[in-house]
Amino acid sequence: MAAEQLSPEVCRTAARLGRQMEFALANAGITLPQYRLLSLMSEGSSAGAVLADKLRVSRPTVTGIIDGLVGRGLVMREDDPDDRRRMRATMTPEGEKILRRADAAVSGRLLELLGKVDPERAATAIEGLRVIHDALDIRREGKLQGTDALA
Amino acid sequence: MAAEQLSPEVCRTAARLGRQMEFALANAGITLPQYRLLSLMSEGSSAGAVLADKLRVSRPTVTGIIDGLVGRGLVMREDDPDDRRRMRATMTPEGEKILRRADAAVSGRLLELLGKVDPERAATAIEGLRVIHDALDIRREGKLQGTDALA
DNA sequence: TATTGTTATACTCTATAACTATA
């Protein structure tokens, strides 16, 4: 590191990568925000406010994404018996199936992409994503301390 | 590499990263698609069809993004004297300024994020993005061979 | 009073189909 500011190439790569993901996911029949939401649900979160915080989107946005997923039979809305203001979203078997298909599509796209560079460098790219994963999780925990109980 | 399929964590990280970029760019007053388009223009492309191919979006989508940027004074539309069907988009000084601000915002967000992990691992993450950059560019050249003359 | 989720509304991005102007 030690860099004061990252090169534009590196910055823009993070932006370009997202479009590649959209493409891969379209083949799996799902959008990027839907993929993010299903991923989060598969980790155990379900209450709307928690999902919104973790995804860093507004609550109406979560309502909309869940509407779409419910409409496609990938998610079900349930009442929370402990607090009747709350909603709980749970994945249907179809939802779990499509999430696995989406993971495979993204994996395929990344591997295809990295197939064009030296294998050692490709390994660096994958390890780099793993690092970013850890950084995002550390950050999420920090930001959300105190609300985790709702997950 | 050698992996048959990448772990869900790695796949989903690529999806989550995009949302982080949206956030950083919002602080700079720009959207992710606008950032992608301005980035591409700063590399020399300007004809609409070429921008659409490189961004991998439809031509009407490019029209829309440029409409927004023109409306904000960040881009100007010009006629191509050589072929009057064609449009050429050029960045205004404000456009260049906001692109630099956007790069800085993204850089700041990435560095802040990676500040939470071991410096050596952070360096791996940045190097990984550089690898992905190269892979994307190699792919872009392959896909667009023959149309490059229009850039 | 505060919180959860939804509704109302508006804007951006996205696509496909149809159109105009030019080649």
Next chain:
DNA sequence: TATAGTTATAGAGTATAACAATA
């Protein structure tokens, strides 16, 4: 005929503000 770009239209994701129900 073919290509460049736009318009028309529709759908998804995004936000803020306002609301109802519950705590």
